[in-house]
Amino acid sequence: MGNKEARVKRGKALSDADVTELSNLSGFTPQQVREWHSGFLKDCPSGKLNKKKFIEVYKQFYPTGKAEKFCEYVFRTFDTDGSSNIDFGEFLIAISITAQQDPRKKLEWAFSMYDIDRNGYIEKKEMKKIMDAIYDLLGEEKKGSNSPEMKVDQIFSKMDINSDQKLSKDEFVSGCLQDDYLRKLLAPSAS
Template identity: 25%
Template sequence: MSASHSRFAAVGFDRNVFLDTLHRDFGMTDDVLMDRVFRTFDRDNDNCVSVVEWVEGLSVFLRGTLEERIKYCFEVYDLNGDGYISREEMFQMLKNSLLKQPSEEDPDEGIKDLVDIALKKMDHDHDGKLSFADFEEAVKNENLLLEAFGPCLPDIKSSMAFERRTFQEKRKL
């Protein structure tokens, strides 16, 4: 057993080890979203993902039901934890996750347009922000909206590769 594995068995993942894992095993690169994923896994807010938090988090991350994934994505996107995804939060996440295109026009304008489109499509009670109910209804109507504000779930390929590496059967020939 490597030193990092024995350290994990004793205490859990600290933030840096966790973020390295997200990057290495799941190809995540967005610092804001990776930090939010860490906060979502770290249920007791002790800046360490314990074995129990890791297993519970992974079960949603890799194999969660649509309902579990909606709750998880909402928590990731609610940057300040106030129960809403605000226009400012959407702007910040989209600005981070969209590729920077060299162009004459102000990229912030395009992002503001995307935020307006997202609100028009998802803000069912028209209060200018997304509650959990708004987000849930929008995603249930159109599953592609689950990761509307940036990739915070692994793609199928990296999920399967992770599961294969982690749970591969030892077969006797």
């Protein structure tokens, strides 16, 4: 499942080969793949989920916060082919990652969301952008010791083991696995 990408781009119908491929990539049974596909097509009859619809749906889970910025990062991470749409294959793989029990896999996915420029590292400026978006999403106060800047400094002081001012995937995942507070803050679904 890791770095492989679903090649299924069809929206309307899935062949048996498509179902088998998606089942192998996602870990869902063939029956679950078909059920997810049916639900996806009800919400997205075109077989594509665009950013606007994604944000609209996601905002329902956070009615008191400002979800737009955070949704942009989540959407970019799900849209693995950069098409500005999430097709069913991308959707199913994303669901399988966020639904599974392995915290390491969830943290690796969170890392890919935080690595905005996709250079394999999280720099402070990237972490600050994500923290701003998380604070907006949750309606958190951004002042004093609770400011995103202060939180980013605290995170880097704990996780940046080699002091190079950027976090590798290993530093991020290990840091989150060793610190419940950071794991809940940075990847709440990985707890």
